[in-house]
């Protein structure tokens with residue numbers, strides 16, 4: 001079951017890469033394992049996946065201790081400043097930075113632990129009120145302010161697109177995200193890289209790949225529905 005699901009997702013990614021003229025292997029699949037037990041994660045790990053995504057700090061740290069150390073753990077959910085200290089040396093990348101306050105704390109903890117924190121700036125590209133993320137208007141200013149902090153490296157952008165039935169509806173947002181990344185790159189801001197673009201989930205990742213995603217975050221299509229009890 002997991003094997004078939006995973007093969008399907010990987011095939012869809014490869015097809016989308018090919019359709020849009022991208023290099024094969026340009027896109028990294030992040031298997032979003034939130035709420036799923038370590039046994040299932042290990043199964044997916046044994047099938048070759050090394051990038052996993054969690055949205056809660058405590059869940060990430062618990063799984064971190066129980067699973068192989070070569071897993072790259074991506075923190076993809078909203079992060080509270082008081083929890084940064086628990087994941088600073090465990091998360092390979094933090095996808096959800098959307099305020100200077102949070103970036104300051106990440107920087108401070110990274111200095112303390114002698115690591116460099118790789119972060120993405122979360123953008124609320126659709127303008128939905130319920131969403132986290134910096135607004136497109138404030139994006140450049142936030143990036144400039146974060147870029148001067150020690151021990152933190154901006155690697156690109158991330159977004160959570162709206163939940164839609166027809167994935168084509170989200171193409172406009174993925175196109176915008178790619179354009180933001182291109183615009184920021186042109187500004188040549190020191191210490192800022194735009195090589196990562198984290199967008200696309202189970203419902204729309206093929207469209208995201210066509211529009212330039214380098215990370216897709218796929219949970220349900222690999223692990224099946226989640227049960228929040």
Ligand SMILES: *Cc1c(COP(=O)(O)O)cnc(C)c1O
Pocket residue numbers: 032034055076077160201202203217218219220221
């Ligand atoms: C849960 C989650 C995903 C994966 O969603 P699916 O629809 O299950 O693929 C991706 N990104 C974020 C930020 C999430 O919280």
